[in-house]
Amino acid sequence: MSTADTEYRSPAEEKARHEGNKLSKRLARETTRALSDYNMIEEGDRVMVCLSGGKDSYAMLDILMALQKRAPFRFELIAVNLDQKQPGFPPDILPNYLTALGVPFHIETQDTYSIVTRVVPEGKTMCSLCSRLRRGILYRVADELGATKIALGHHRDDILGTLFLNLFYGGKLKGMPPKLVSDDGRHTVIRPLAYVPESDLIAYAQLKQFPIIPCNLCGSQENLKRKEVTRMVQEWDRKFPGRSWNVFNALSRVVPSHLMDRELFDFVGLKPTGVPDAGGDIAFDEPADDEQACGAPAEEGADGLNEQKIVFSRRA
Ligand code: SF4
Numbered sequence: 020m021s022t023a024d025t026e027y028r029s030p031a032e033e034k035a036r037h038e039g040n041k042l043s044k045r046l047a048r049e050t051t052r053a054l055s056d057y058n059m060i061e062e063g064d065r066v067m068v069c070l071s072g073g074k075d076s077y078a079m080l081d082i083l084m085a086l087q088k089r090a091p092f093r094f095e096l097i098a099v100n101l102d103q104k105q106p107g108f109p110p111d112i113l114p115n116y117l118t119a120l121g122v123p124f125h126i127e128t129q130d131t132y133s134i135v136t137r138v139v140p141e142g143k144t145m146c147s148l149c150s151r152l153r154r155g156i157l158y159r160v161a162d163e164l165g166a167t168k169i170a171l172g173h174h175r176d177d178i179l180g181t182l183f184l185n186l187f188y189g190g191k192l193k194g195m196p197p198k199l200v201s202d203d204g205r206h207t208v209i210r211p212l213a214y215v216p217e218s219d220l221i222a223y224a225q226l227k228q229f230p231i232i233p234c235n236l237c238g239s240q241e242n243l244k245r246k247e248v249t250r251m252v253q254e255w256d257r258k259f260p261g262r263s264w265n266v267f268n269a270l271s272r273v274v275p276s277h278l279m280d281r282e283l284f285d286f287v288g289l290k291p292t293g294v295p296d297a298g299g300d301i302a303f304d305e306p307a308d309d310e311q312a313c314g315a316p317a318e319e320g321a322d323g324l325n326e327q328k329i330v331f332s333r334r335a
Pocket of ligand 1 (some may be wrong): 149
């Protein structure tokens with residue numbers, strides 16, 4: 020038993036320590052589940068972990084490093100930060116942090132800030148051009164580093180937010196997938212925190228005391244529409260516990276025959292088969308399926324990293 024295990028703690032400290040352990044285990048478990056469900060990391064992968072200096076990407080790196088030590092196969096991690104030369108960006112924080120952590124890393128310096136402020140008229144949002152430039156740079160860096168996967172720190176609430184943005188403003192049933200090939204067709208982008216709610220990442224950042232770099236250094240306006248849907252989901256979480264989880268879980272329980280997309284289901288060629296089908300039409304409005312009110316992932320007893328069966332994937 021280590022000295023740390025035997026030293027005296029007040030009941031409040033003991034409770035905080037217990038809660039911290041539970042949180043760490045939950046994050047490891049949910050990340051492992053997402054990695055396995057979507058076959059995100061395979062044997063021999065070199066994963067480029069994109070680090071912005073925000074709480075989500077710090078947590079992603081931290082969790083992936085912990086899982087890497089226990090994984091039954093080998094994969095590499097390389098942390099990458101893009102220094103976009105925003106005024107006030109502290110250039111030493113990430114290199115110092117990553118050096119102390121002992122993880123291989125690369126800082127790419129590209130002054131995209133000057134480009135967007137020169138090209139985008141004053142008062143207009145710069146995010147779209149800035150993101151496009153950043154994406155191109157990250158793809159190039161992934162090539163140069165020989166990365167086989169690009170890991171981004173988006174979490175459950177980002178995915179929900181994107182779903183509602185597309186629904187409310189884009190007229191599309193489209194979210195943000197845990198894994199997808201990049202728009203240039205050359206890279207696999209993964210989101211290991213896809214199952215993790217933002218509230219857990221906020222708590223984890225406090226627990227771990229990550230050296231957060233503020234995200235508003237560029238002075239750009241926040242995306243008001245995204246803020247609006249984020250507020251809506253937060254309000255639901257306060258008033259209707261379980262609702263946002265149900266919406267989130269619905270993303271992986273799609274029933275194309277009960278939607279209206281003719282690309283996903285052959286409505287045009289549909290004919291009766293004569294064989295009863297429990298999933299067929301019941302000719303009336305369907306009541307809400309109460310028994311599927313699944314809520315958040317259940318707390319399991321043995322949820323420790325050590326107890327977990329870590330099975331991401333092995334290359335065939
Ligand atoms: S907030 Fe600033 S750094 Fe972030 S995407 Fe927008 S312009 Fe770029």
